[in-house]
Amino acid sequence: MKVSTIRRRLAAISVRHRRAGLESPCSHRIVREVVSGIAREKGTAPRRVDAATLDVLRPLLLAIRGDDLAAKRDRAIILLGFAAALRRSELAALRLEDLRFSKRGLLLRIARSKTDQEGAGTEIAVPLVENASLCAVRAVRAWIDAAGIVEGPLFRSLTPHRRVQALPIAGRDVANLVQRLARRARLDGDFSGHSLRAGFVTAAAQAKVPLDVIMRTTRHRSLAVLTAYIRRGDAFEAPALSSIIA
Secondary structure (H helix, E strand, C coil), rough: CCCHHHHHHHHHHHHHHHHHCCCCCCHHHHHHHHHHHHHHHHHCCCCCCCCCCHHHHHHHCCCCCCCCCHHHHHEEEEEEEEHHCCCCCHHHHCHHHEEEEEEEEEEECCEEECCCCCCCCEEEEECCCHHHHCCHHHHHHHHHHHHCCCCECCCEEECCCCCEEECCHHHHHHHHHHHHHHHHHCCCCCCCCHHHHHHHHHHHHHHCCCCCHHHHHHHCCCHHHHHHHHHHCCCCCCHHCCCCCC
């Protein structure tokens, strides 16, 4: 178990105790010392997956075989995850009622997210793009039409016989999909569900999109967190050593 997971669960335990009017055991010296020891032993550096920028996104899409229901769903997941810079949990939680199509593209309402625990919600604009093979709007529309979805969860599980179920996919399914396609495409790197979100940020930064415009899609509240993606994206663009040793 990751240190961040342990700390998150301890925080949940503390909240439950406070609501019950009890003193939290998590504030005890022994508990704090044990958690500090685990952190020293395991380290607290977060896992940094590789970004699925366009040069990665294209092979991922080519690795989707055929054009059946599963292929249409998987293509829509990959393209929408990238185009709207969505977390895997946000992709899995989408409902048809959260989508509003127009001539210009798609308005996506995120009802709840990691940084919006109170569920205030926010909208993300996903425009139509000229390249149909990379257009998330067209891919999502094709999946909805083929699956016959009229309400409820957007991305759903399929039976072994490729029949659409009422059950939504889970966030873990998004990660598994990206990893499976990356292996099939024989891509080098560590890819997961978060690679789609990181890929959007990195690609936008490389295209010199202003940071405030990027944050409008990613919904980052901290510039420091956003720039962590960008540093990975253009680390070799102008390294100091190249300027020193000409």
